[in-house]
Amino acid sequence: MSDIKLYDTRAFTGKFMPSEELHAFFRGDVGKFFIMRVEDMYQFVTRAVPASRSTITSCLYITEGEASIKIGSELYTIHADEMLFVPAGQVFSFREGEINKGYICGFQSDFLVGKLLKNNLLNEFDFLKIWGNPMIQPDRQSAEFIRRLLTRLLIDYSQNGLQNLDLLQSYLLTLLCEVNRIYRPASGSGPVTGVTITNRFRELLFKWIRTKKRVTEYASLLNITPNHLNKTVKAVTGKSPTRWIDETVLLEAKVLLSQTNLTVSEIALEVGLDDPSYFTRLFKKYEHQTPSEFRRMIEKS
Known part of the structure; x- marks a missing residue:
């Protein structure tokens, strides 16, 4: 591996991480959960991400600007107070050079399994299924709720990593339930x-x-x-x-x-x-x- 640089990524991973490993981190190859600001991610990911498959489910929420991601064979573009989900196992790619702000988080399917949560929980959310509509467009009130939940997740994860696991699981589940409340299936004709x-x-x-x-x-x-x-x-x-x-x-x-x-x-x-x-x-x-x-x-x- 040539010229691997070390970046101080302890703020969101708890350790130093080489650049190649960091790309693996964003592909979902390491860790059960992460969350960070999109604008912080760009200082480490400086090129387009080609067709990739992630082992985690990821979520992108934009607060300023716009972002375009190809999920499967479809291209989606979201703007401020909109979000995209990429289910685990789905193929995705995105281009470089976009200027935006927001949150990006990802989690393994078993991250939500705990003393209060059941194993098949993710099956209850259609937006996490391969055929679901990955683009969420909340109303103003729901967008405010979602922002608060993401901010709370970011603060606790940045300060404590996965130490407060029950708290992170509870906030993430609340986020998914809030999204599920406003979810609208993709438009399609036919019975x-x-x-x-x-x-x-x-x-x-x-x-x-x-x-x-x-x-x-x-x-x-x-x-x-x-x-x-x-x-x-x-x-x-x-x-x-x-x-x-x-x-x-x-x-x-x-x-x-x-x-x-x-x-x-x-x-x-x-x-x-x-x-x-x-x-x-x-x-x-x-x-x-x-x-x-x-x-x-x-x-x-």
């Missing part, structure tokens, strides 16, 4: 049954994308016909199941291109494509560049 089928399809896609690439396979898992799945998903999302499958394969590939040293052929196999040349053609069809060109672009950023 409720169609939305339910589409959401279930996206969940299955997230789980099985490396081994299942055909619409017929997902239709079978849902106990419906491929034609019904095609019509339903297209009506609700505007994209066919095949398009969803292709985009999800490419998201997996982008993560591997940016976070591993695997060759393009090895990455093709990892995402379930036996033919590297087909993988390259598929990648270029959607990204207008080859996987190798995409990796070089990341390395230069």
